[in-house]
Amino acid sequence: MDHKQLKYFLGLAETLHFGRASEQCHISAPTLSRQIKQLEQELGVALFIRDNRSVSLTAQGKAFVEYARTTLSQWRQFKSQCQDSRQPLSGELSFYCSVTATYSFVYDLFAQFRQQYPAIELNLNTGDPAFSIAHVQNDKEDLAVAVKPTHLPNGISYLPLGRSPLVIIAPTMACPLSDLLDSNVNGVMEWSQLPFIMPEHGILKERLDTFCTELQFTPKVYAHVSGHEAMVALASLGFGIACIPEIVLAQSPFKEQVRYLTVSEPMEPIEVGLVCKTKRLTDPVVAVLWKTAENLFTL
Template sequence: MDHKQLGYFLTLAETLHFARASEQCHVSAPTLSRQIKQLEQELGTELFIRDNRSVSLTQHGRAFVEYAQATLAKWRQFKSQCQDNEGPLVGELSMYCSVTATYSFTYDLFAVFRKQFPAIELNLNTGDPAFSIHHVQTGKEDVAVAVKPAHLPQGLAYLPLGRSKLAIIAPVMDCPLSNLINTHKQDESLWEKLPFIMPEQGVLKDRIDDFCAAQNLTPKVYAHVSGHEAMVALASLGFGVACVPQIVLDQSPFINQVQHLTVTQQQHIEDIEIGLVCKQKRLQDPVVSALWQCATGLFNKNTAKV
């Protein structure tokens, strides 16, 4: 087996969907299927149960996840240790973040990192920030930009990058939802009448749950959505109200299609903090350490300006 096959296996083990996994691995679905089949033949056991509707891990497949994660982590660390100390730092680094984070938090970091370490290949994967910490914990990504949770999982290092306020937004367009809001704007029971677009999981969902609990409100949920950017789009179309980070709204093409709903001081929703996360032990890797040092320097520089 080769390391590329292990990477394919881990992606499929997480997505449990050949089309999505092949897209993330930048190969065709038949190529991915063939690579997984070769891996299974070499191991002498099936790793996945496949049928026309679903893909799931076998008992051996679940056990193989840990082996694949540990093997790839040790391989990356070994490659870093074999470098010529007198030459430029080389290697690969994978990072996960939301699309918004690439504009708001990582652009300056990438610029500094690229200038100092031009020989390092940086692989950037974007998606729902609710999955950031999980991707780091499972070894799928070296580092990630994540919303800081109330309790950081043990074994993770965290470096703050910035903060963002949260905004509850609704459509501007003439639609049943905007008419409802305009008609009952002064009504204390307005929140009970509103459909909510909720994130599937993560810190933002926790913030909204806390907000609703403070109002003794059981929200009417129109949909659960993965990704903050998609929540803005659905809110702008009148499907429901949504609570999103202001930094997401500032970068959204739909910013002029939504309005802010006013919340009282008692209804205040706590800001979120965004930072860089990685496994503590991965900081021993020179490549990961190089990015962490760049991020630390940038954070200290920005803090000094405040």
């Protein structure tokens, strides 16, 4: 087996879809299928269960995911350490963050990094920040931008990038939710009567759960949503109110379609930072990006 086959395997294991995986790996679907079959033949086991409608991992396939991620991570680190110090540093990095973070933190970081290390390939993946630390722990990504948790896991290094207040937003459009909010004439918010757009995971959910507990009410949940940007969109359409980091709203195309709700006791702000496995900082390619971030965000 070669390292390209391991990349193809992980692409299919993550998407469980030959079309999406082939696009992600920049090969055709038939080529991907052929490479997976060759890998299975070499291993002597089936890694995937395929039918006309779905793809799923076998028990052996699930076990092979960890092997593939670890092998590729160690291979990248070994290649970095073997580079000639007289030559420009080269290699590749995988980086995970939310869409908002690409504007607020990552753009300036990547702009400076690309100027200093043009031979290093950056692979950027976006998604729910609640998964950032897990992606790094599982070697799915080299580095990620994450909301700092209450307790940082062992073996994870953290570099603060910034802070953001948490705000509760509601729609500005005419709708039943706006009517309910506007009928509040005594100035006391009846939180238990309002529909909430709730985050599925992460520190934001913890903050909101604490808020509800302190005010002694159980929220009426309209929907659980993965991703802060989607929460702003649903709130702007009047489906419910949402608690989000203010930095998300600042970058949202829907910021003019929502309004702030007054909170008597503001929630604790969140802190956003760069995370990486501590042992991965010995990789020269990972280390120079970390150093670039230190210089950029600690001035």
